[in-house]
Amino acid sequence: MPEEVKKKRITDIGPHDFHDYLPPVIKKNYGKWAYHEILDTGSMVHVAENGDKIYTVRMGSPRLVSGSFVRDLCDMADKYCGGYLRFTTRNNVEFLLDDENNIEPLKKDLEKLGYNVGGIGNVVANIVHTQGWVHCHTSASDASGVVKAVMDELYEYFVEDKLPSKVRIAFACCLNMCGSVASSDIAIMGMHRKVPKIDSEKILNLCEIPSTIAACPTNSIRPDTIDGKQTVKINDETCVFCGSCYTVCPAMPIADSLNDGISIWVGGKVSNARTKPTFSKLVIPFIPNDPPRWPKVVEAVKTIITAYKNGAEPGERVVEWIERIGWTRFFKITGFEFTKYHVDDFRLAETTMNYSSQVRF
Amino acid sequence: MGKKHETPLLDELKKGKWVSFVREIERAAEKSERTEDLLGQVENSYRDKITHWKHGGMAGVRGYGAGLVGRFTEFPEKYPGVKECHSMRVNQTSGFFYNSDILRKIADIAEQHAGGLLNLHGSTGDIQILGVWQAEAEEAFQKCAELGFDLGGGGSDLRTPSCCVGPARCEFANYDTLQICYDMTQAFQDEMHRPSFNYKFKLKFSGCSNDCVAAASRSDMAFIGTWKDKIKINQDEVKNYVKKFNVQKYVLDKCPTKCMLFEGENLVIDDSNCVKCMHCINEMPKALRSGDEKGLSILLGAKAPLVTGPRLGMMLVPFYDVLEDSKNDYEWLKGLISNMWEFWDEYGVSRERIGELMQRVGVVTFLEGIGLEPIPEMVNHPRGNPFIKFTDDED
Ligand code: SF4
Numbered sequence A: 001m002p003e004e005v006k007k008k009r010i011t012d013i014g015p016h017d018f019h020d021y022l023p024p025v026i027k028k029n030y031g032k033w034a035y036h037e038i039l040d041t042g043s044m045v046h047v048a049e050n051g052d053k054i055y056t057v058r059m060g061s062p063r064l065v066s067g068s069f070v071r072d073l074c075d076m077a078d079k080y081c082g083g084y085l086r087f088t089t090r091n092n093v094e095f096l097l098d099d100e101n102n103i104e105p106l107k108k109d110l111e112k113l114g115y116n117v118g119g120i121g122n123v124v125a126n127i128v129h130t131q132g133w134v135h136c137h138t139s140a141s142d143a144s145g146v147v148k149a150v151m152d153e154l155y156e157y158f159v160e161d162k163l164p165s166k167v168r169i170a171f172a173c174c175l176n177m178c179g180s181v182a183s184s185d186i187a188i189m190g191m192h193r194k195v196p197k198i199d200s201e202k203i204l205n206l207c208e209i210p211s212t213i214a215a216c217p218t219n220s221i222r223p224d225t226i227d228g229k230q231t232v233k234i235n236d237e238t239c240v241f242c243g244s245c246y247t248v249c250p251a252m253p254i255a256d257s258l259n260d261g262i263s264i265w266v267g268g269k270v271s272n273a274r275t276k277p278t279f280s281k282l283v284i285p286f287i288p289n290d291p292p293r294w295p296k297v298v299e300a301v302k303t304i305i306t307a308y309k310n311g312a313e314p315g316e317r318v319v320e321w322i323e324r325i326g327w328t329r330f331f332k333i334t335g336f337e338f339t340k341y342h343v344d345d346f347r348l349a350e351t352t353m354n355y356s357s358q359v360r361f
Numbered sequence B: 001m002g003k004k005h006e007t008p009l010l011d012e013l014k015k016g017k018w019v020s021f022v023r024e025i026e027r028a029a030e031k032s033e034r035t036e037d038l039l040g041q042v043e044n045s046y047r048d049k050i051t052h053w054k055h056g057g058m059a060g061v062r063g064y065g066a067g068l069v070g071r072f073t074e075f076p077e078k079y080p081g082v083k084e085c086h087s088m089r090v091n092q093t094s095g096f097f098y099n100s101d102i103l104r105k106i107a108d109i110a111e112q113h114a115g116g117l118l119n120l121h122g123s124t125g126d127i128q129i130l131g132v133w134q135a136e137a138e139e140a141f142q143k144c145a146e147l148g149f150d151l152g153g154g155g156s157d158l159r160t161p162s163c164c165v166g167p168a169r170c171e172f173a174n175y176d177t178l179q180i181c182y183d184m185t186q187a188f189q190d191e192m193h194r195p196s197f198n199y200k201f202k203l204k205f206s207g208c209s210n211d212c213v214a215a216a217s218r219s220d221m222a223f224i225g226t227w228k229d230k231i232k233i234n235q236d237e238v239k240n241y242v243k244k245f246n247v248q249k250y251v252l253d254k255c256p257t258k259c260m261l262f263e264g265e266n267l268v269i270d271d272s273n274c275v276k277c278m279h280c281i282n283e284m285p286k287a288l289r290s291g292d293e294k295g296l297s298i299l300l301g302a303k304a305p306l307v308t309g310p311r312l313g314m315m316l317v318p319f320y321d322v323l324e325d326s327k328n329d330y331e332w333l334k335g336l337i338s339n340m341w342e343f344w345d346e347y348g349v350s351r352e353r354i355g356e357l358m359q360r361v362g363v364v365t366f367l368e369g370i371g372l373e374p375i376p377e378m379v380n381h382p383r384g385n386p387f388i389k390f391t392d393d394e395d
């Protein structure tokens, strides 16, 4: 139990009011921005209706950062932009400058400290990711390590604008899918492939059996008794290794060092521009975990990026490119194998078939 | 000081150009000794290809059922520093705006009372301070609170709302995403700190349909900025763009409803057929701007795969005049949200997100339950099968 604190305890105050951290030029032009221009992959300018300008310098971040990293950022913000900075939804850091002349010196200083300036425009943006082996109990793979290996390989696409459009990559280490992973141009997802093991000794102590049964999307869990003690059994034929039962019941561990790994999905999209938002679709059902640098995963992502770069028209997102050329050709170009796992057999499966005579030869 | 644990596998991830999380963990360990054991534990996972965090175990602060996520190692003897390695979710500011002063103070708390490591930010949006021990949780929490930062959500509750940068630095914003995010977070403190829902519930706010916070692909209620009237056209700037690139091919031809055309040199838009997709505005920000009658659309039910498969947000309310309602302390919106929570509480089951409930009971039943009428904006097309369950009230 936490110790009693003598001082008056503060609770239910909510977040700090953001107004306190807005730079003066933003306060002045709040809601009055006219347009923006991208200066290069590391910087952009927003121009207000009255002509005021704010410059943004963006740098990548591994998301998992030390206090020393935070102090580095603070020192830079103090030196170049009155101490003001923000983060983006994709875990980038953005310095907010009112003096254009500070852009290049700030970038140089950041690079000197070993940080990556970029991520704006038609680039591979920072990879949104989850906790993995660093901090989560259900992960089928590490997150930070895979992301680091992929970003090392795609570094040129973070710092140079040379893709047809932006490419959003995201990583989730299990189907809980913290973050908006499933609607990314390329989604990398941890997969379990074995039925959870049931610890019948502990299950009654640790789990509530009805809610464990209810947690299963495929009705694969049934009550059971072993030596007169209540437990559950799993139908191996129907279990899809989603790990939902483990999330509610710690006595049903699903992680398996030999059988866990990674799947790759493409063609998701969050924005409504031109086409509607959509989920990513399966490309590679399984790649075994291969730490520390997951070379096959890195190679697969590189293959997709290269094919997209060579094939897409300017402005086309990955999904628009694939829909133009068709999935058959996508598999042909990339060399990935189309398997029985690529045909959907879950809830909306029927809606995914081709009800027409239209094919490309 | 020598290294406590050898980490040959993790050392491989210090190579390469992208900023290394391993280096960050090492830097954190220099300030907070317990984090050396985190390096050992993660190296162990890299060797064994499996997580070594235990499932279960409680952590928390008094009076709150959320905000501290319990985490315990499987090997407390080998890695005593991470015997407990909880993460404290600290509610971020709207739009993730900070200054150096406050961030240094938060870094101090992370170093003095935790593992010196942070997630900036967690997937939902919170600042996460990693490596908290239960014994210090209260002090770390109160130190954050003294800085004006409360804890975020977790478990079966209202998760920490988040928003895009909006009017603070984006000309595309159709409403004040930061303000409503702040106001809703303040309005629902109890629902955030004391989990009492069937499962999690997320609110996210994007200022336009570019949806930079991915609201409509992950939050139960997504608020997407839009406008009702005409796109404002600056014909001179259109002409400038025409000089720079093929506007016909890359803007007009790509409009999903083909509602733009050139009459001579002038751009004309049939706004009655525009679906506010943002494409043309994204491509020609100097020439085109959204209209004056701004507000937002509400999409319902987006979620990740567990339990019954992923869902995208479904159009629920095409236009909500947020500015007007905010003058009444969001009376209409709060009414809608509480209707939904009541329906969910009554008819939902444990671990059922609201989108799954809607799917299970049927959209029409759900709409009746929350007091909304079915409208054509909600569907891609009307029913295509004849299995209609006529009801007696239909004469
Ligand atoms: S995606 Fe799954 S394994 Fe990864 S951090 Fe989230 S819950 Fe944990």
Ligand code: SF4
Residues within 6 Å of the ligand: A195, A196, A215, A216, A217, A218, A219, A220, A221, A234, A238, A239, A240, A241, A242, A243, A244, A245, A246, A254
């Ligand atoms: S892993 Fe998923 S499908 Fe398999 S038994 Fe558990 S909940 Fe059911």
Ligand code: SF4
Residues within 6 Å of the ligand: B164, B165, B166, B170, B171, B172, B173, B174, B206, B207, B208, B209, B210, B211, B212, B213, B225
């Ligand atoms: S969602 Fe729209 S308004 Fe918000 S930051 Fe993105 S482009 Fe700007």
Ligand code: SF4
Residues within 6 Å of the ligand: A274, B254, B255, B256, B257, B258, B259, B260, B269, B273, B274, B275, B276, B277, B278, B279, B280, B281
């Ligand atoms: S916003 Fe989209 S639908 Fe509307 S005119 Fe522009 S491109 Fe067309």
